[in-house]
Amino acid sequence: MSFVDPSDLGLLPTFRRLLRLWRDQWRLGVFGLACSLAYTLISTAIPVLIQQAIDRSIVHHAQPLWPYLAIIAGLAALRAVVNFNRRYATARIGVRIEARMRELLYQAYLRYPRGFYDRHPTGQVLSRATNDLYPIRYFIGWGFVQGMQSLMMITAAAVVLTVVDARLALYTAVAMPPITVLALRFARRVAPISRQVQERKGDVTEAADEAVVGIEMVQTFGREDDVRGRFGEKAEGVRSTVLRQAGVESRHLPGLYYLPALSIAAVLFFGGRQVIGGHLSIGQFVLFETLLLQLVWPLEALGWITNLAQRALASAGRSFAWLEGIEALPEPARPRRLPAGRLDVRFERVSFAYGGEADVLHDLDLTIEPGEIVAVCGPTGAGKTSLLNLLPRFYDPTAGRVRLGGVDARDVPIAELRASVALVTQRPVLFSVPLRENLTAGREEADWDEVLAACRAAGVDSFGPSLPEGYETLIGERGVNLSGGQRQRVALARALVTGARVVVLDDPLSAVDTFTERQLVARLRPALAGRTVLVATQRLSTVWIADRAVVLLDGRIVESGRPAELVRAGGPFATLFGDEVVAA
Numbered sequence: 065m066s067f068v069d070p071s072d073l074g075l076l077p078t079f080r081r082l083l084r085l086w087r088d089q090w091r092l093g094v095f096g097l098a099c100s101l102a103y104t105l106i107s108t109a110i111p112v113l114i115q116q117a118i119d120r121s122i123v124h125h126a127q128p129l130w131p132y133l134a135i136i137a138g139l140a141a142l143r144a145v146v147n148f149n150r151r152y153a154t155a156r157i158g159v160r161i162e163a164r165m166r167e168l169l170y171q172a173y174l175r176y177p178r179g180f181y182d183r184h185p186t187g188q189v190l191s192r193a194t195n196d197l198y199p200i201r202y203f204i205g206w207g208f209v210q211g212m213q214s215l216m217m218i219t220a221a222a223v224v225l226t227v228v229d230a231r232l233a234l235y236t237a238v239a240m241p242p243i244t245v246l247a248l249r250f251a252r253r254v255a256p257i258s259r260q261v262q263e264r265k266g267d268v269t270e271a272a273d274e275a276v277v278g279i280e281m282v283q284t285f286g287r288e289d290d291v292r293g294r295f296g297e298k299a300e301g302v303r304s305t306v307l308r309q310a311g312v313e314s315r316h317l318p319g320l321y322y323l324p325a326l327s328i329a330a331v332l333f334f335g336g337r338q339v340i341g342g343h344l345s346i347g348q349f350v351l352f353e354t355l356l357l358q359l360v361w362p363l364e365a366l367g368w369i370t371n372l373a374q375r376a377l378a379s380a381g382r383s384f385a386w387l388e389g390i391e392a393l394p395e396p397a398r399p400r401r402l403p404a405g406r407l408d409v410r411f412e413r414v415s416f417a418y419g420g421e422a423d424v425l426h427d428l429d430l431t432i433e434p435g436e437i438v439a440v441c442g443p444t445g446a447g448k449t450s451l452l453n454l455l456p457r458f459y460d461p462t463a464g465r466v467r468l469g470g471v472d473a474r475d476v477p478i479a480e481l482r483a484s485v486a487l488v489t490q491r492p493v494l495f496s497v498p499l500r501e502n503l504t505a506g507r508e509e510a511d512w513d514e515v516l517a518a519c520r521a522a523g524v525d526s527f528g529p530s531l532p533e534g535y536e537t538l539i540g541e542r543g544v545n546l547s548g549g550q551r552q553r554v555a556l557a558r559a560l561v562t563g564a565r566v567v568v569l570d571d572p573l574s575a576v577d578t579f580t581e582r583q584l585v586a587r588l589r590p591a592l593a594g595r596t597v598l599v600a601t602q603r604l605s606t607v608w609i610a611d612r613a614v615v616l617l618d619g620r621i622v623e624s625g626r627p628a629e630l631v632r633a634g635g636p637f638a639t640l641f642g643d644e645v646v647a648a
Contacts, residue, residue: 099150119347158205191266203376214362406434414464439610486564492555506562521591522556548575
């Protein structure tokens with residue numbers, strides 16, 4: 065399974081995927097392009113009417129002037145309405161595509177396995193769903209259609225000018241070759257820098273996220289200066305890269321803005337001579353100048369839009385690389401259902417390694433009978449958490465298989481598997497919702513009496529009712545307004561409420577004091593009756609909840625038996641717990 069993504073998909077593949085998203089908004093897109101076409105036709109018609117008014121009404125007095133003025137005023141008003149509708153339509157396209165890409169990324173994040181998050185910093189993950197989408201919205205919602213409109217304006221003006229005076233029109237095109245060369249050179253230079261800018265912004269988001277999430281440790285150990293220095297280093301990376309981008313822009317954009325003035329100068333010189341020589345009317349001369357003045361912004365916009373396009377393509381390339389370059393955890397080709405009733409759990413010759421590193425688990429065999437509680441003990445780094453994470457398929461074993469009720473976990477639909485396996489981690493995550501919703505997060509339809517029973521078993525009843533609003537109290541981000549032990553008890557109650565047939569507990573009482581732990585162990589054992597339980601712990605007082613304990617050392621089981629028997633045996637189990645065994 066691939067977790068390492070390419071930097072981006074390349075310009076052409078990215079552009080094709082953006083067009084695919086744009087086509088999903090084809091009605092608004094067609095409306096926006098139709099408005100652009102109407103705007104172009106009106107903008108071209110107004111100078112033609114001005115030319116007719118000058119030549120026929122002002123110079124030759126062949127026709128009254130007021131009809132031309134009325135028509136020009138009406139067309140100008142209509143152009144304003146058309147321009148409003150074009151801008152509104154294209155802005156909606158940009159916002160919708162941004163929202164769709166954010167939705168796709170978020171859905172992908174929910175599908176990706178844990179290995180993806182092991183390899184990608186949180187800041188980069190957040191950046192691709194936030195910073196990287198703004199340039200895309202700006203280009204799609206403004207730059208793309210504006211670029212199409214600019215091309216329409218240039219084409220329409222070229223046709224009109226050629227019809228009026230082909231030779232003079234050729235003089236006005238003097239600026240087009242250098243504009244094209246400069247725009248292409250600018251695009252080539254700015255593209256790689258734009259990608260680097262987005263990467264550096266992701267680094268800044270990562271540094272900020274680490275500081276905020278770990279603020280307690282930062283302040284406790286006085287690491288403010290180190291964190292500030294690291295953030296400053298990342299921010300300096302953004303600053304220097306943005307300045308490089310600004311340097312490229314400053315060397316190219318002024319030229320793109322200046323070159324259109326050459327066309328105006330050419331008309332003034334050559335057109336003025338033709339007017340003096342009687343080969344060009346005053347109205348036609350004004351027509352040339354008016355159209356060229358109208359073309360100044362479209363010609364300048366091509367350079368600006370090129371810049372926007374490079375930024376958008378760089379951002380979209382990074383986002384699409386994660387949407388298409390990362391494999392989600394595969395669903396079974398031929399799904400099997402778990403049997404009804406209690407489930408046994410079997411680890412059969414299981415080996416596991418993180419992303420090609422050395423094995424954490426080695427050829428491990430372990431059976432947990434239906435309704436049995438088994439404690440997995442061992443020193444830090446023995447592989448306890450890795451073993452537990454295989455049950456809900458956060459990872460798949462690199463060798464061997466995990467069976468539940470005789471069915472390979474990889475053959476069970478992921479949703480069904482995880483509905484049957486409840487997990488409590490050492491550092492549980494609570495949501496920023498009321499306590500009641502946190503308790504029922506795994507089973508929203510649970511009866512409140514069941515929830516209260518789970519709260520009594522997990523010890524939530526000792527503090528839940530005394531909160532400011534009881535079970536309706538809003539829990540802060542990551543459970544910040546609860547202690548570590550309280551968060552663990554809420555997570556235990558949440559797991560019990562799910563009714564899952566298999567319960568996985570990863571050091572679930574590590575933040576609870578010894579006295580409270582003894583009380584909870586006495587309550588939890590009857591609450592877990594009938595469920596198959598695998599609990600990893602480094603505390604002997606928690607081990608007593610188990611029917612059987614196994615000792616894991618360097619990814620292998622080195623001892624197994626009832627806790628009391630292992631204490632008397634004086635082997636690795638007794639050595640592991642040392643003074644706790646003596647006290648027991």
